[in-house]
Amino acid sequence: MIEVNQLTKRYGDKTAVRELSFTVRPGHVTGFLGPNGAGKTTTLRMLLGLIEPTSGTATISGHSFRRHPRGLHHVGALLDAGDVHGGRSARAHLRALARSNRIPARRVDEVLAEAGLGGAAAGRRVGGYSLGMKQRLGIATALLGDPPVLLFDEPLNGLDPEGVLWVRQLFRKLAAEGRTVLVSSHLMSEMENTADELIVIGRGELIAAESLAEFSARGTAPTVTVRTPDAGALASALSAEGAAVVPYDKETLKVTGIGSDRIGEIAFEHHVLLRELSTQAASLEAAFMELTADSVEYLAGDPR
Structure with a gap:
């Protein structure tokens, strides 16, 4: 389990993380979301003991990560897939980590195979790897010690569709095994398919x-799109029922506050022909954009 309590990090007069508290429990894939500059990577680095907090605590399984001997047995992490010596092969890189953490050597080939880097790929120098292959190696590194807690920062960068599907299935498998899985990502659609909980x-x-x-x-709230040749009459009838109706074009209405079933009934009662009746459910991306709108540090200018 991951516990963050009143965690704060300041750099001079800039506060990167302010009195942050949350808990990540085992058995779930937890998405860690926020706009650029929100403090996600800083928080992960404090969890791993790479940055000293100004105040507050960040613990894994009840202890600071620095107090875990041979850390790969306790926590696996991918923060920067490119942070590997390019002159080493993937196998040599993992063997060095296995030796320093007293992990059986057989585990190296097991995780390389699981990550799709077995065979000839394992003996290639990492400097010749594509970004997607480096991501796979970073994930293999996180899995090396078979840890109960795993942290991933943007693990899908550079992965092809097959790789994305593999990662999605891997995270769900790890959570189903009772592990704690925290995934930082800016890909809302992927979090919608992968995460159970969100921070x-x-x-x-x-x-x-x-x-x-x-x-x-x-x-x-979910919006219902209604297309009809008699939009004016239907808009009046729906408004009388308490719905919020916004004309989209001459034949199309966007309706909130009332469900599609009731809209269909009202149209039938008023002898209005419907050509479309569809519901756009609330999405993670829409909620994220609305609820973080005041927290965006870097805004793009008007493209016009």
Whole structure:
């Protein structure tokens, strides 16, 4: 289990993380989300003892990571897939880590095969790897000690569709085994397919710590698209029922506050022909954009 309590990190007059508290429990894939500059990587680095907090605590299985002897047995992490000596082969890189952490040598080939880097790929120099292959090696490194806790920072960078599917299935398998899995990512669509729980931060502060379904539901209510040749009459009838109706074009209405079943009934009661009746459910991306809008540090200019 991961526990963060009142964690704060300041760099001079800039506060990267401010009094952040959350818990990540085993048995779930937990997404760690936030806009660029929100403090996600700083938080992960404090969890791993790479940065000293200004105040507060960040513990893994009840202890600071620095107190875990032979850390790869306790925590596996991928922070930067490119942070590997390019002159070494993947096998040599993992063998060195295995020796220093007293991990059986057979485990090296096991994780390389699991990551799709077995055979000739294992003997190639890492400097000749593509970004996707480096990501796979980083994940293999995290798995090396068979740890109960795993941290991943943007693990999908550079992966092809097959690789993305493999990672998605891997994370779910690890969680099903009772491990604690924390994944930092900017890919909302992937988190929607992978995460069970979410930790969302902005400007170093906690915005939400709840299930994926709960967070998505905090965004804009589902919208029903209605297309009809008699949009004016239907808009009046729906408004009378308390719905919020916004004309989209001459024949299309966007309706909130009332479900598609009831809209169909009202149209039938008023003899209005429907050509389309579809619901756009609340999405993680929509909720994320709404709830982090005030926390975005870097805004793009108007493309016009």
